[in-house]
Amino acid sequence: MQLADFILRDMEPIAAQWEAFAASLSPAEHMGSADLREHIEQILKDVATDLRTSQSREARREKSMGRGAGVIDPTDETAAQQHGVLRARAGFTVNQLVAEYRALRASVLRLWMDDCAPGGPDPDGLIRFNEAIDHALAESVTSFNAQIEQNRNLLLGMLGHDMRSPLQAIQSTASCLALLNAGEQVSKAADRLIRSGARMQALLDDLTEFNRTKLGLGINVAVANIDLAAVLADEVDELRAIHPDRQIELHVSGDSRGNWDGSRLQQLLGNLVLNAIKYGARDTPVCVTMTCDATHVRIDVSNRGAAIGTATMASIFDPLMRGPASQNDDGRAGNLGLGLYIASEIVKAHHGAIETRSNDAETTFSVTLPRTPEQ
Known part of the structure; x- marks a missing residue:
């Protein structure tokens, strides 16, 4: 049996093995079956479609080096890309995401080889399958990293915003202490607070500007x-x-x-x-x-x-x-x-x-x- 036909026929046992492995990963402890299986069927359908699509040797070579677009419409968000985003939001690490695809690759090939015995699998199907899985993995990792970067930028933005109020209170209090003429020691302490507050303010300003640029907002200018x-x-x-x-x-x-x-x-x-x-x-x-x-x-x-x-x-x-x-x-x-x-x-x-x-x-x-x- 051709591998594409096998994947579509045995999608349920393949998805069950995917779910079992994903459930063994620590962030998945709070996830239900539907969350663990999200997008796996569509990923498998995309792989099967890729296997059934005629490709030249040059196209396959380009794809193996990450330059091929496969048969998925590049304007659409693929199931693999959506899977990467959801795993990032669920708290998976990139290593755990990669492990899912490694386990998927192994379970599909193991089940297919058992089904093909004693004739053995088609070598060309093996190569095409590995190329398709690698392509899906690359899409998932790219979207996973983009989501992690966005999460980090949002966190930095909230941190920079929330720290301004207590810092301003510290600076105002230090300025009041400096005006009290309460002795040399108090004046020196107030001066240290003012200088340290100014340095913290500069760091927060830099953090805020950096965060804006990373979110694609750029630097605001009022000409x-x-x-x-x-x-x-x-x-x-x-x-x-x-x-x-x-x-x-x-x-x-x-x-x-x-x-x-x-x-x-x-x-x-x-x-x-x-x-x-x-x-x-x-x-x-x-x-x-x-x-x-x-x-x-x-x-x-x-x-x-x-x-x-x-x-x-x-x-x-x-x-x-x-x-x-x-x-x-x-x-x-x-x-x-x-x-x-x-x-x-x-x-x-x-x-x-x-x-x-x-x-x-x-x-x-x-x-x-x-x-x-x-x-």
Whole structure:
């Protein structure tokens, strides 16, 4: 008997073995028979349909390498894809998901070989079946991972939102303590609370922005006509107050008026300057230079210090990436490795470009922005 015919004829015992194995996995303890069997019959029908469909050697070769689409309409969500989503929601691990398909493969082939005896199974049917199961498995794993990623992003979003209220209460209380003039010890403690609260606020802000980009929402920008030189000067003044031991220079040339989101570009500059302070030589200045022409402005943030390594440079704007420990680390300025990633997203939201150059003499981050984002 052809394997496709066997699968359709013996679907019930195959599904029963699938259910029994799935029930042995720990997250399945709370799941009923209908949940455990969900989509298995349709997955088997899809496999049988695939086996009955004529395929060229080239098509089979492409499919074996994950490039074939099979016979399922790519615009429809397949049973295998839906199965991956439901298993993610049920608390399965990816290893348990893969184990289900491994058990399905073994049970189908074992039952079929017993049915084929003594003549033995068709080798071509074996190969086609394994290709079809691998294809279904790849679809399930892809949708499983997408669901896990979405769950993680939603959790991060809720965490960032729910932590803001207690943090604001801590910061307000610390500010009140600082105003009481209740003695040096209380003032120092309040100052520590204020600084720690500011660091936590920065981390939460980074987390929130990262979460928005991962959910596909991007960075919000509210464009208005502004004097960018004045906006950046305000940010540089604040950075100087936070880091009185570091020299931060600002140089501007040309007409600095244009259409941008001023607060976002302050955030951009702050991230770039803080990165330069963190990794630059302590006894040299961080230089911010803005040059303006008729259609664009360019912002360069430069620092002296060790050159960025080739491996780090290749992924420098990736999220959750941090460079090697710098000579300026004090063990307290914890970060999530999101500053440069968020900077690049702000540039992207303004339809600009950002690049990095680094050698033994100097490291420079260069941002080019159109005077209006539409350009």
